[in-house]
Amino acid sequence: MEIFGYLERYDYEQLVFCQDQESGLKAIIAIHDTTLGPALGGTRMWTYDSEEAAIEDALRLARGMTYKNAAAGLNLGGGKTVIIGNPQTDKSEALFRAFGRYIQGLNGRYITAEDVGTTVADMDIIHEETDYVTGISPAFGSSGNPSPVTAYGVYRGMKAAAKAAFGTDLLEGKVIAVQGVGNVAYNLCRYLHEEKANLIVTDINIEAVKKTVSEFGAKAVEPNEIYGVDCDIFSPCALGAVINDETIPKLKAMVIAGAANNQLKDTKHGQVIHEMGIMYAPDYVINAGGVINVADELYGYNRERAMKKVEQIYDNVQKVFEIAKRDSIPTYLAADRMAEERIEKLRHSRSQFLQNNRHILSRR
Template structure:
């Protein structure tokens, strides 16, 4: 892998390789952009086939966090860590404490959190060595389980998307097909039900489906049938890549808005939704409630303040739809443009500030 060429092409700032022989730590910290503030992004632990695959994943995820944090209106840049190893058997206290010391050595340029393969308990071990970690136990002043907050953000995002598609953000009487009813989606269903929406649900976990049926009077369908049901809004809240060549022809919904990551299998599928007149809520904008929530921990967690910030997901999506109309582009591109324009404004502002400071000093 031509690492410097890749970093230059996509304008990465820093990659840190961390090794601790005693604990078995092999970690890669990728910092993409700190224009808006220190890089925030979780630590993923995974059995990668090759070291190159681990580098690529860290870099890809770090860039994604730059866009997610920028679009969410956070004063944070994007970064990510991957630890190479099996999260079921390779973890130990020494590993995460050693990793915490590496984070501390970055002196605040990078702040971590939990991700795939890591837990609150792992973050607590990192916290033994550094304060640059979020998502720790509530006993240490953390926000706790992020699922309800993420769900609330998706809910307000669904409302913003309904406003774009139907002219009103009311969900009363709307039929919403929810794919996956895990922790986030169950909380989402609660908000939708309370507003008077009719729910259709599916999940590979039959108990989760029955729970939603019992709690919200939802209609259950087979996992393969959710794409083609008669509904106003399709909310993917499970796997990624569910918007693809097989599913798009089945869609009857006017809106695609859900909690799942990486919903488009390829960018061209976002183009297809746009051509069909379907309003697509870009996933990293609508599901930003979790990162908004943990980011509040950096100021001393205040739930009321965090929830008010999560409510701005409505406004952020409205901006995305406005940009899509303004520039005549699909919404997935408009979301990128929203993030890029914010970063560019900050770069120009900082550059102007430095120039003004130079002029003042030169006059002296």
């Protein structure tokens, strides 16, 4: 892998390799862009097939966080960490404290949080060495379980997508097919049920499905049936890459709006559903409630303030549709454009500020 070539291609700022022989720490911190503020992104622990695969994952995820944070209206850039190791067997206090010292050494350029393979307890250990960590235990002043907040953001974004498709954001009477009923989707179903939507659900976890059927009057279908059900809105809330060559011909929904990450298997699928007239709420815009919530911890967590920010996901999704219409492009591209325009606007204003300061100093 030509690392500097990759960094130049997508304009990354920094790649940090962290090694501690005593604890076995092997971590990679990728910082993509700090135009809007310090880079915020979680720490993933995974058994990668190779060091190159770990580097590529860190870089890809960091760039994704730049777009997610920018689209959410946060004054934060994008970064990510991957720790090479088995999250079931390789964790230790020494490992996470060593990692925390590396974060502290970046002096605030990067702020971490939990991700795949890491937990609140792990973040608490990192917090022993640095304040540049979010998603710690509520006892330390954090926001706690982010799932209900993420769900509320998806709910707000779904209403905005419904308005674009149906002319109203009222979900009463709408048939909504929810794929996956884990922590986020369960809370999403609660919001939808309270608005008197009709739910169709599926999950490989039978008990989770039974709970949703019992509490919200949902209809259950087999996992492979969810794509083809008669519905107004399809809400993918489980695995990624579910919008693909095999599933698209089955879809009957006019809206796709869900919590899952990386819903499009390939960018071409965003073009296909666009040409079909399906309103797609891009995943990293609609599911940003979690990162908005933990970002509020940086100011001393205030739930009311955080929830007001999460409510703005409605406006963010609306803006994506406006840009898509303005530029005659699919919404997945419009989301990228919205994030890029915000970054460029701030980059320009900062460069103007620096130029003005240099001009003033040169006159002294």
